[in-house]
Amino acid sequence: MNDLLFELPLPDHFALGACLEYMNRSPLECLFRSDAEGVERLFIVEGQAVLIRLTMPADRPQRLRAALLYGSLPGEAGLAWLARYIVEWFDLDRDLAPFYKLAAEDELLGPLLQANDGLRIIGIPDLFEALCWAILGQQVNLAFAYRLKERLTAKYGQSLEWQGHTYYSFPEPEVFHEVSMEELCALQLTRNKARTVLEVAHLIAAGALSREELLALPSPAAAEQRLLQIRGIGPWTSQYVRMRCLRDATSFPAGDVGLQNAVKFLTGMDRKPTPAELVEMSARWRGWEAYATFYLWRALY
Template sequence: MPLQDTHALTFSLTVPPDFRFAPCLDYMARSDNESLFEVRDGGVNRLLLLSGEPVLLRITAEEEQTLTVRVLAGAWKGEAARVEAERYIRDWFDLDRDLEPFYRLAMGHGVLGGLAREFNGLRLVGVPDLFEALCWAIVGQQVNLAFAYTLKRRLTETYGDSLEWEGRIYRHFPRPGQLAAAEPEALGALQLTRMKSAAVLDVARRMSGGALSREGLLALGSFRAAEEQLLQIRGVGPWTSQYVRMRCLRDPEAYPVGDVGLHNAVRLLLGLDRKPTLPELQALFADWPGWEAYAAFYLWRALY
């Protein structure tokens, strides 16, 4: 592989005034079994596919109102790669959203006010890649997070691209085409259940065939229409579709209302001795019109 002279290549992104990188890193460092990026020394390293080539980037916040991106390794395709990287990172950290209205709503709110102060500057860290987002949600169904991370790691290590740099291996989540031809038994060997295997393979085939894509979902014109298309997939139910709306499609009103973790967070923060009921949840989220996704993300954050 021709390793171009990328070691000196650096560029920067402007960030909104209410952005802070530290709480985003804290969130991303919540699992020591994360396989798709590495939070280390005040920054995050991640392998991205830019113009089809694996490129290892490091993101830090060294100056005010700025994220610094260093190209550490890989085949750098110049301006096209920079545009792609910038688009990915702005999406990943939701850099084009003004959180001021959210914080104004949270201020004075008993539960969320405290969280808004504790995690001030935290962005809804997204999963820009639709295949990764769908697979992450599918493997995360009804299993504890620790096991979900293990399943994601196995999929990534078995089917994804990788690049070694300074003695460490950085990995990219498989592309749909890399999984589409896999046998269900092969995924079963990674400890995915039959339903998870079938769902992941169905998504891989739809996406590699072009029948399903993030752009296609967004082009439908409404998040509700996108959700209906997602629900056609066997193994994708309400929780998964809402999760993908929230973290990949970035529907600001989406949140997984049936989520066990969300229920636990609300129970904890409201001091309930039981899970909140659906009407209680709906009443709670009615306080944040247009900011339901952020409210849920901050509530979720309180647990970890």
């Protein structure tokens, strides 16, 4: 089966190849499977497992093609949901021209722009997944964060075997209703991570927290404040979620150690810049701080 589902028009300054290079950065990623030409992901659409592959068709290079590898054809609403997810995933609605104009003149970003031409911030459209990924990534190295996500996903998510590979979808928050801290700690989550994941799962499952609600707040800063009210969610996590889920291009995780290391490496400083120094530096990227961050991260891999 390889049915065309739909094709999405692509904006300027988009290159699937550059996005895939980012997505291929870790072999430990469990929520999609990517290669040099495309990416495959398992979705649960209207309760049905649907395995999708995204590519750029050679005959229509300005389009992103979604093909159905396995599962039943979703209905109209399901297809619209999928298309919206993909737009959010690759940030296709954004006009990147202003960022490219600004970054081309920038000492640090200029070279990164060329090396990653057409890269967009790869989003995490689902709020629960985004929060969990940020929580799991707090204060641990990325390899370990990927292992934690894989364990959480394998234990509580849905999966599909197809052509010798196992595809996973991230667990729904409702699944954690009866899950205990001890159960999550057995997966090597610290108590703080376990407690925060459960708290977030309960809030979302109860309807007390949602992406729509956060986006409806008067400002991204208000959304950040709402997230900060949750115990276990600090500045880094809320800024990270603003950046990768809420799609706020001005979010700037100045406390991020990866960002600090990238700037140290690119500037040749003999120490990591402080968060205050990074904030000061980010003035020249105003309006595009999140994109600057995402491109700077690329200097590390």
